[in-house]
Amino acid sequence: xxxxxxxxxxxxxxxxxxxxxxxxxxxxxxxxxxxxxxxxxxxxxxxxxxxxxxxxxxxxxxxxxxxxxxxxxxxxxxxxxxxxxxxxxxxxxxxxxxxxxxxxxxxxxxxxxxxxxxxxxxxxxxxxxxxxxxxxxxxxxxxxxxxxxxxxxxxxxxxxxxxxxxxxxxxxxxxxxxxxxxxxxxxxxxxxxxxxxxxxxxxxxxxxxxxxxxxxxxxxxxxxxxxxxxxxxxxxxxxxxxxxx
Numbered sequence: 688x689x690x691x692x693x694x695x696x697x698x699x700x701x702x703x704x705x706x707x708x709x710x711x712x713x714x715x716x717x718x719x720x721x722x723x724x725x726x727x728x729x730x731x732x733x734x735x736x737x738x739x740x741x742x743x744x745x746x747x748x749x750x751x752x753x754x755x756x757x758x759x760x761x762x763x764x765x766x767x768x769x770x771x772x773x774x775x776x777x778x779x780x781x782x783x784x785x786x787x788x789x790x791x792x793x794x795x796x797x798x799x800x801x802x803x804x805x806x807x808x809x810x811x812x813x814x815x816x817x818x819x820x821x822x823x824x825x826x827x828x829x830x831x832x833x834x835x836x837x838x839x840x841x842x843x844x845x846x847x848x849x850x851x852x853x854x855x856x857x858x859x860x861x862x863x864x865x866x867x868x869x870x871x872x873x874x875x876x877x878x879x880x881x882x883x884x885x886x887x888x889x890x891x892x893x894x895x896x897x898x899x900x901x902x903x904x905x906x907x908x909x910x911x912x913x914x915x916x917x918x919x920x921x922x923x924x925x926x927x928x929x930x931x932x
Contacts, residue, residue, distance in 0.1 A: 697874070719747065738763075741766070748778045755779045756779070786811055792823070908930070
């Protein structure tokens with residue numbers, strides 16, 4: 688696999704199992720509270736991209752936003768849709784690639800949460816940001832939850848980030864290294880049914896790079912915030928970029 692791309696099959700059962708401690712209702716509620724505190728608005732048309740299984744999209748919809756959720760994983764979308772039964776307000780879930788958002792919008796808010804941005808080539812990632820900008824109404828807000836390149840570089844100076852977890856009879860190990868400005872993660876899963884190995888590569892930016900890049904696209908205000916606890920992610924390295932058009 689090329690170092691500058693990530694296949695959809697990286698987001699398999701092992702991916703979801705390894706993030707079980709984060710993907711909880713309690714954490715989703717905390718995430719939504721954090722998002723609302725950054726937005727300072729409680730209504731409007733919102734795009735959640737990518738939306739995964741709809742953790743945030745569904746909650747934002749029930750709070751009064753009109754929500755489109757896009758993702759390329761049909762299993763995640765099926766789960767998201769199944770959880771809408773009986774809800775008075777529903778999310779419009781769409782199976783779409785982030786590199787092809789034509790025909791959508793305009794939006795008051797675009798949300799990209801849970802370190803979901805940066806998995807394509809540098810050129811494609813830049814185009815996605817430009818597309819986000821083009822889908823926003825004047826005064827619209829872009830929120831991107833990501834990792835700070837400088838903080839990650841400082842952390843990995845002592846060696847690769849390595850983790851081994853045991854979950855539901857499966858051993859899942861991961862090893863992450865920084866290659867230039869991309870965090871490359873190799874994940875291996877072992878069980879009685881065999882071994883799987885997957886690789887992902889995500890492009891990271893430093894705070895000043897985020898500001899320069901988004902301001903160069905026409906955003907009038909770009910701010911960067913630290914994560915708010917409680918969070919089961921890594922609040923040391925995580926940041927949220929808020930850009931106002």
